[in-house]
Amino acid sequence: MSNYSKQRESILNIIKKLKTHPTAEEIYMKVKQIDERISRSTVYRNINILVENAEINKISMPVGPDRYDYIDNKHNHVICEKCGKVFDFYYEVPKTLKNEIQRQLSGKISLTESLEINGICYECKSKKEKWEV
Amino acid sequence: MSNYSKQRESILNIIKKLKTHPTAEEIYMKVKQIDERISRSTVYRNINILVENAEINKISMPVGPDRYDYIDNKHNHVICEKCGKVFDFYYEVPKTLKNEIQRQLSGKISLTESLEINGICYECKSKKEKWEV
DNA sequence: CTTAAATTAGGAACTATTCCTAATTTTGTT
DNA sequence: AACAAAATTAGGAATAGTTCCTAATTTAAG
Numbered sequence: 001m002s003n004y005s006k007q008r009e010s011i012l013n014i015i016k017k018l019k020t021h022p023t024a025e026e027i028y029m030k031v032k033q034i035d036e037r038i039s040r041s042t043v044y045r046n047i048n049i050l051v052e053n054a055e056i057n058k059i060s061m062p063v064g065p066d067r068y069d070y071i072d073n074k075h076n077h078v079i080c081e082k083c084g085k086v087f088d089f090y091y092e093v094p095k096t097l098k099n100e101i102q103r104q105l106s107g108k109i110s111l112t113e114s115l116e117i118n119g120i121c122y123e124c125k126s127k128k129e130k131w132e133v
Numbered sequence: 134m135s136n137y138s139k140q141r142e143s144i145l146n147i148i149k150k151l152k153t154h155p156t157a158e159e160i161y162m163k164v165k166q167i168d169e170r171i172s173r174s175t176v177y178r179n180i181n182i183l184v185e186n187a188e189i190n191k192i193s194m195p196v197g198p199d200r201y202d203y204i205d206n207k208h209n210h211v212i213c214e215k216c217g218k219v220f221d222f223y224y225e226v227p228k229t230l231k232n233e234i235q236r237q238l239s240g241k242i243s244l245t246e247s248l249e250i251n252g253i254c255y256e257c258k259s260k261k262e263k264w265e266v
Numbered sequence: 267c268t269t270a271a272a273t274t275a276g277g278a279a280c281t282a283t284t285c286c287t288a289a290t291t292t293t294g295t296t
Numbered sequence: 297a298a299c300a301a302a303a304t305t306a307g308g309a310a311t312a313g314t315t316c317c318t319a320a321t322t323t324a325a326g
Contacts, residue, residue: 282311
């Protein structure tokens with residue numbers, strides 16, 4: 001746990017506190033307020049280590065940089081296809097869905113529980129309605 | 134439909150033919166075999182237009198460049214978190230899941246049917262088992 | 267045909283991320 | 297505590313993927 005460097009500790013703590021799915025850059029700016037000497041590459045490197053160690057989640061975005069998420073209670077994401085905004089929702093992936101995937105893809109891939117569904121947020125939707133007139 | 138430029142037609146046809154979730158670069162290389170004068174920026178620009186027009190899907194990857202997918206029959210994706218390999222599966226998103234998301238996030242976002250579930254493919258899994266010993 | 271609008275090729279610019287190197291910090295051993 | 301080995305750092309250069317810019321060309325409309 002705590003045989004982590006000071007820098008890695010700070011980075012993990014920031015991500016734990018933020019409930020906003022921050023980008024690497026946002027994390028960097030926040031950590032800088034605590035340790036102004038930290039370098040961007042240290043932040044990126046440690047974020048990757050934390051993902052590798054499954055302490056945080058990476059969320060790949062349809063637009064803009066990746067976002068990160070502390071893994072506490074299991075939750076899933078709905079992501080806006082246009083602007084990339086992320087919404088959390090809480091729901092156990094149904095067994096029937098898991099079974100069906102297993103049936104179709106057995107021997108190829110095994111699931112890791114985390115579910116992402118695409119949508120269009122109402123902000124982007126109302127923008128589009130204006131354009132399309 | 135066909136008040137598209139010659140270049141855009143070629144790009145769409147290539148994506149239709151390929152069942153491999155190609156990257157922009159892969160599409161560019163294929164189109165080049167037909168029209169060797171086409172430029173990379175034309176390929177990128179038209180891919181974005183086709184996504185905007187909902188003729189193709191963009192798949193954001195956990196690793197490496199985005200991939201694209203012709204929208205014929207509805208299908209969803211399971212994506213390897215480590216290497217980004219994409220597997221198709223066919224399944225209607227259950228109504229209970231849709232309803233639950235609607236209940237939790239109503240007024241914020243509306244779904245667009247396309248579902249992405251993360252996993253770890255067996256190739257990456259067997260690699261990891263070797264490391265972890 | 268002529269003019270306007272859209273699209274192109276080609277390359278520069280940009281954004282996000284990784285890689286490199288020498289210096290510093292941490293860990294383990296005695 | 298003193299030392300060597302291993303891990304990590306800061307800082308910046310390099311890379312990958314994508315978008316943007318411009319002048320030239322193509323297509324569409326009157």
